Amino acid sequence: xxxxxxxxxxxxxxxxxxxxxxxxxxxxxxxxxxxxxxxxxxxxxxxxxxxxxxxxxxxxxxxxxxxxxxxxxxxxxxxxxxxxxxxxxxxxxxxxxxxxxxxxxxxxxxxxxxxxxxxxxxxxxxxxxxxxxxxxxxxxxxxxxxxxxxxxxxxxxxxxxxxxxxxxxxxxxxxxxxxxxxxxxxxxxxxxxxxxxxxxxxxxxxxxxxxxxxxxxxxxxxxxxxxxxxxxxxxxxxxxxxxxxxxxxxxxxxxxxxxxxxxxxxxxxxxxxxxxxxxxxxxxxxxxxxxxxxxxxxxx
Numbered sequence: 509x510x511x512x513x514x515x516x517x518x519x520x521x522x523x524x525x526x527x528x529x530x531x532x533x534x535x536x537x538x539x540x541x542x543x544x545x546x547x548x549x550x551x552x553x554x555x556x557x558x559x560x561x562x563x564x565x566x567x568x569x570x571x572x573x574x575x576x577x578x579x580x581x582x583x584x585x586x587x588x589x590x591x592x593x594x595x596x597x598x599x600x601x602x603x604x605x606x607x608x609x610x611x612x613x614x615x616x617x618x619x620x621x622x623x624x625x626x627x628x629x630x631x632x633x634x635x636x637x638x639x640x641x642x643x644x645x646x647x648x649x650x651x652x653x654x655x656x657x658x659x660x661x662x663x664x665x666x667x668x669x670x671x672x673x674x675x676x677x678x679x680x681x682x683x684x685x686x687x688x689x690x691x692x693x694x695x696x697x698x699x700x701x702x703x704x705x706x707x708x709x710x711x712x713x714x715x716x717x718x719x720x721x722x723x724x725x726x727x728x729x730x731x732x733x734x735x736x737x738x739x740x741x742x743x744x745x746x747x748x749x750x751x752x753x754x755x756x757x758x759x760x761x762x763x764x765x766x767x768x769x770x771x772x773x774x775x776x777x778x779x780x781x782x783x784x785x786x787x788x789x790x791x792x793x794x795x796x797x798x799x800x801x802x803x804x805x806x807x808x
Contacts, residue, residue, distance in 0.1 A: 529663045533624035536793040537632075593693045593720070594652045595630050595637040597623040597662070598684065599669070600698035602643040603745045606671035609730035616671040618726055618789045619697035622796060624663050626695060631659045639665055642680035643673035649687075674746045675701045681710035691718040700725055701746075704769060708776050721782035722800065725770065732788040734762045 561583060570584040605616035623639075630637040631654065638652030639662045650665055652658075677698055684694070694714055700707060700723070714721050730736065736755035743750050770786055777784035785800050 529620065529624050529667050530660075532621055533628045533663065536621065536625040536797070537628050593635060594690065595626075595635055595693040595695065596640055596652065596684070596688070597627060597637065598640040598642065598681075598694060598696040598698075599623055599666070600643070600675065600677065600696075601641045601647065601669050601671050602673050602675035602701070603671055604675055604699055604701045605726075607728050607731075607745055609728050612729060612789050614671070615699055615726045615728055615789060616669075618787070619724070620666040620669065622724065622793060623695070623697055624666055625793060625797065627659055627662050631656060637662070640680075640684060641665070641669055642677075642683075644676040644679065646680055646683050646687075647673075652692075675699075677702050678706035678710040681707070682713060685710070685713045685717060685719075688714075688717070688719060691720075693720045693722070695722045695724070697724045697726060699727060699731070700769075700773075704772055708773070711776075711782055712780055715780050715782060722785065723773070723777070723782065724785050724787055724796070724800075725773065727788045729788050729790050732766075734759050734766075 561581065567584075572583050575581075575583050599619050601616065605619065606614050608614040627637050627639075634654045636652035636654040637658060639648065639650040640646055641648035648665060648669070650662055653661075675698075677696075677700055681696070688694075711721055711723070734755070736759075738755060739752060740755050741750055741752050770784075773784045776782075783800065785796070787796050
């Protein structure tokens, strides 16, 4: 941490933001763990962190038969070298993430809160975790560590981020792929503004290199539902371009395009074996984490 950053963290307003984010992350995780305890997935968090899917060549003696009885799938205990994976929290900090229409908070607020909660979970498991913030390219990078002080470092960085600049998800992910030297868990929080084909090519690059990829596609409620009425003026937060539209006439076409966009990512996620989690800012955080865990458990 540089002296300049240290001084910034000592400002009362920043210290208050960090404290709120720290408490919020812990609150989210406690709610999630309570829900996990009461759900059919009780215990899966630990079990799946210590197991992997049976592969040809594994010793059948290592199969966990109790887990097989619950899932109807074969799993074996991981070797010690397999149990810890380096995680990267990759947060879109472009201007479009700062959009807010309904007072429920911005996509960026949602992304940093969810990433702080996942950081808390990973550090609790003693997994190394790092942070990337990007817009058109990577702007911030915190190297992964597993010690408890890393949580403070990451939430300090998150609390100081402000959404600005244009988006280039694909270029940023290609840049990240060139940085990673070992197989990692790459967790992306973004509205995925931009060419989906280019973004998918960057995800394929990460998958081809052996990285596990999770995409949290985060939208504002108005973006997810297009619940505008009458004639409205919409502004692109990154270019300032304005467009006047008849919302009632445009709604059906907009929702069809959104479904086509997300449908493409769903199909490619199934094919390339990455996780695609669809969220809007009204989704409770513990539900977002549960849906993520459920998707992971079904794929493994």
